[in-house]
Amino acid sequence: MIGYGFMGAAHSVGWRQAPHVFALPDQAEMAVVVGRNADAVAQAAAQWGWQESATDWREVIARDDIDIVDIVTPGDSHAEIAIAALEAGKHVLCEKPLANTTAQAEAMRDAAARAAERGIRSMVGFTYRRVPAVTFLRDLIAEGVVGTVQQVRAAYRQDWLVDPGMPLAWRLQKEHAGSGALGDIGAHIIDMTQFVTGQEVTAVSGTVETIVKQRPLLGSGSGLSGTAAEGYGEVTVDDLALFTGRLEGGALVSFEATRFATGRKNALTLEVSGDKGALAFDLEDLNSLQFYDRTAPEGRQGFTKILVTEASHPYVAAWWPAGHMLGYEHGFVHQVVDLVTAIAEGTDPHPSFEEGLSVQRVLAAVEGSAAHDSAWVNVNTDVA
Numbered sequence: 001m002i003g004y005g006f007m008g009a010a011h012s013v014g015w016r017q018a019p020h021v022f023a024l025p026d027q028a029e030m031a032v033v034v035g036r037n038a039d040a041v042a043q044a045a046a047q048w049g050w051q052e053s054a055t056d057w058r059e060v061i062a063r064d065d066i067d068i069v070d071i072v073t074p075g076d077s078h079a080e081i082a083i084a085a086l087e088a089g090k091h092v093l094c095e096k097p098l099a100n101t102t103a104q105a106e107a108m109r110d111a112a113a114r115a116a117e118r119g120i121r122s123m124v125g126f127t128y129r130r131v132p133a134v135t136f137l138r139d140l141i142a143e144g145v146v147g148t149v150q151q152v153r154a155a156y157r158q159d160w161l162v163d164p165g166m167p168l169a170w171r172l173q174k175e176h177a178g179s180g181a182l183g184d185i186g187a188h189i190i191d192m193t194q195f196v197t198g199q200e201v202t203a204v205s206g207t208v209e210t211i212v213k214q215r216p217l218l219g220s221g222s223g224l225s226g227t228a229a230e231g232y233g234e235v236t237v238d239d240l241a242l243f244t245g246r247l248e249g250g251a252l253v254s255f256e257a258t259r260f261a262t263g264r265k266n267a268l269t270l271e272v273s274g275d276k277g278a279l280a281f282d283l284e285d286l287n288s289l290q291f292y293d294r295t296a297p298e299g300r301q302g303f304t305k306i307l308v309t310e311a312s313h314p315y316v317a318a319w320w321p322a323g324h325m326l327g328y329e330h331g332f333v334h335q336v337v338d339l340v341t342a343i344a345e346g347t348d349p350h351p352s353f354e355e356g357l358s359v360q361r362v363l364a365a366v367e368g369s370a371a372h373d374s375a376w377v378n379v380n381t382d383v384a
């Protein structure tokens with residue numbers, strides 16, 4: 001695993017738990033974690049259960065005993081590491097968003113396609129797909145329970161930037177993060193919308209805004225918190241992005257990605273409305289779905305809560321008896337299960353780098369639209 005921030009911790013839980021809970025067709029050992037600060041990465045290795053730590057990712061991907069490379073670094077290094085790892089014959093799991101630009105994402109998709117010819121697999125870490133209720137929501141839509149999808153409402157709201165004293169971490173710098181709320185959390189709801197509906201976003205109209213334009217320079221810390229140093233620097237990414245998307249089938253989607261929703265810590269909601277019914281997911285209540293059935297008798301209709309905690313639900317059987325809850329970290333476990341299973345069975349896992357690129361194109365289209373007074377941008381023909 002290359003990188004050891006918040007996502008490093010989450011992915012480590014996935015790698016550690018998966019073989020102990022699921023009957024995997026092959027085992028993955030937690031070999032090496034890589035980071036630039038030797039002491040800090042050694043401490044991360046000890047805490048999270050990696051056998052070794054190292055400071056040079058190139059040396060690590062050249063090792064014969066390494067089969068899978070998991071990339072949890074900031075977006076500016078995804079392309080270089082992923083392409084090098086694929087060329088070295090390693091399977092790759094890469095955190096979302098796939099890259100910082102569509103050009104990088106295209107190069108990664110091409111490298112993944114070349115590697116696939118040699119049986120090398122690649123996958124993007126859109127873990128929310130693997131929350132059982134989200135996978136089940138996708139299955140229900142595919143079964144037709146909402147009928148024709150007519151509207152989607154997708155929102156991912158956080159508030160960790162409301163404090164103007166929050167320092168200028170890498171996530172607030174375009175050269176490291178690519179974009180702000182848009183790419184970090186907007187990418188999740190774009191992927192989820194495409195995943196659950198089975199339809200791509202074909203056009204967007206949007207706007208992005210940076211509310212606090214200068215922040216104290218970063219003293220210590222790197223991720224979602226930190227202490228300030230002397231001086232100020234410019235925020236070069238968006239704080240919030242609001243956009244409308246058009247799906248292949250014609251339905252409109254309202255997307256909201258923000259780090260300024262005061263009081264909303266990690267609030268992700270998705271509601272899909274169709275001519276036969278509606279399904280809604282709320283990450284703050286992630287073991288359930290809300291289902292509205294328009295085909296039920298008049299007078300008895302209403303949103304009902306489905307607990308997604310039965311053995312028949314995706315991923316659930318391996319965990320606890322019916323009704324026992326799962327949490328944020330389980331998506332990371334299921335991600336490892338699906339990746340290791342695909343590698344062992346010789347199939348291509350999802351989301352593929354191609355799917356990661358399709359999200360990247362939507363992100364670029366939103367930025368293009370925002371730069372032109374929210375003009376509609378066609379994702380496949382207008383994005384360079």
Ligand code: SOE
Pocket residue numbers: 006158184185224266
């Ligand atoms: C920060 O916004 C963040 O950590 C995202 O980067 C993750 O993808 C999301 O799971 C939680 O929030």
